[in-house]
Amino acid sequence: MELTEYLNESVVHIFREAIRSSQFNIKELRFLHRAAKIQKEAAQRRRESDALGVSVPPFLIASIATRCNLHCVGCYARANHTCIDQSSKEEMSAERWGELFREARALGVSFVLLAGGEPLEREDVLEEAAKTPELIFPVFTNGTLFTPAMLERFDRHRNLIPVISMEGDRQQTDQRRGEGIFEVIRRTMKNMAGLGMFYGVSITVTKDNLDTVLDDAFILSLKEAGCRLVFFVEYVPADGNAEPALDEKDRAVLEARQGELKARCPDMILLSFPGDEKKLGGCLAAGRGFFHINASGGAEPCPFSPYSDISLKNGSLRDALDSDLFRKIRENHFEAQDHTGGCALFPQKAEIEKLLAEQT
Numbered sequence: 001m002e003l004t005e006y007l008n009e010s011v012v013h014i015f016r017e018a019i020r021s022s023q024f025n026i027k028e029l030r031f032l033h034r035a036a037k038i039q040k041e042a043a044q045r046r047r048e049s050d051a052l053g054v055s056v057p058p059f060l061i062a063s064i065a066t067r068c069n070l071h072c073v074g075c076y077a078r079a080n081h082t083c084i085d086q087s088s089k090e091e092m093s094a095e096r097w098g099e100l101f102r103e104a105r106a107l108g109v110s111f112v113l114l115a116g117g118e119p120l121e122r123e124d125v126l127e128e129a130a131k132t133p134e135l136i137f138p139v140f141t142n143g144t145l146f147t148p149a150m151l152e153r154f155d156r157h158r159n160l161i162p163v164i165s166m167e168g169d170r171q172q173t174d175q176r177r178g179e180g181i182f183e184v185i186r187r188t189m190k191n192m193a194g195l196g197m198f199y200g201v202s203i204t205v206t207k208d209n210l211d212t213v214l215d216d217a218f219i220l221s222l223k224e225a226g227c228r229l230v231f232f233v234e235y236v237p238a239d240g241n242a243e244p245a246l247d248e249k250d251r252a253v254l255e256a257r258q259g260e261l262k263a264r265c266p267d268m269i270l271l272s273f274p275g276d277e278k279k280l281g282g283c284l285a286a287g288r289g290f291f292h293i294n295a296s297g298g299a300e301p302c303p304f305s306p307y308s309d310i311s312l313k314n315g316s317l318r319d320a321l322d323s324d325l326f327r328k329i330r331e332n333h334f335e336a337q338d339h340t341g342g343c344a345l346f347p348q349k350a351e352i353e354k355l356l357a358e359q360t
């Protein structure tokens, strides 16, 4: 099956699962049915683009904030200095993000994953996302900034989907994210369940928490707390510490357990990143399935490959898809290389820096 059709099928599958898991939530169902219809049209636009030789990815990752209120151990964004304690003057304006969201909609993009730093530090950009209901925005948040007003915003604008980061149980989460953070996250989840909001969690999977986060009791505790979506994100040794990284055996366990948990919790959506990228001929970076936009507008192959030859402060998404760097990464099949840790491009820094140097 062509990659575009495979990814289109994946989007339809996510919506079918979300509708199934929201059977008793009228407000959410109304939103999901409308969104599923809109996504069919977006998939058709991607097919038409493909026929014209322009592959439009269904996903974008947008790191909209440089600021974060936490100091998590091994934070990837702090390790590469894209996350700091105050907002960078280089951050793109909310208006410019709004324009890019509207361009993404016109191109046929389905999901824009919002990340950071802490994305809730950019309420102005969240407002622009709320104004683009045709796009779905999974918001990867540390879950500690959900004031009543913020909860009300997400409740009203159901295309903003909270995805709360956690590391496993209380001890594992507090050890990495700070004392008491697990309690704050559980309170946020309780408030969201109280409002009947569709929300998820994102777990960075390492050798240390693999058994905990794949345990029936852990997943059932999330389900009982009203969580409907779990992202298992494979650890990337950003700060050079490869010890906790999963090996092939661990990956096989992750894939097998995911299947068993899916059978046990049919009304939960369980996704893993990068998941079984091999089935798709390698990683989906550099526009194959997604690309990353950093907080100052740089179009990058992936959050774990922070290199760019085009700025979206004035360039278009269409230009980025056509950028020399993305094209050369795709043409040289960097995405298909074997690798340690959850990213194919991360270990290929030198090769990508060489590609960039050749452009100057």
Ligand code: SF4
Residues within 6 Å of the ligand: 068, 069, 070, 071, 072, 075, 076, 077, 078, 083, 116, 117, 118, 142
């Ligand atoms: S919440 Fe996210 S961005 Fe903030 S310090 Fe933790 S890992 Fe880094």
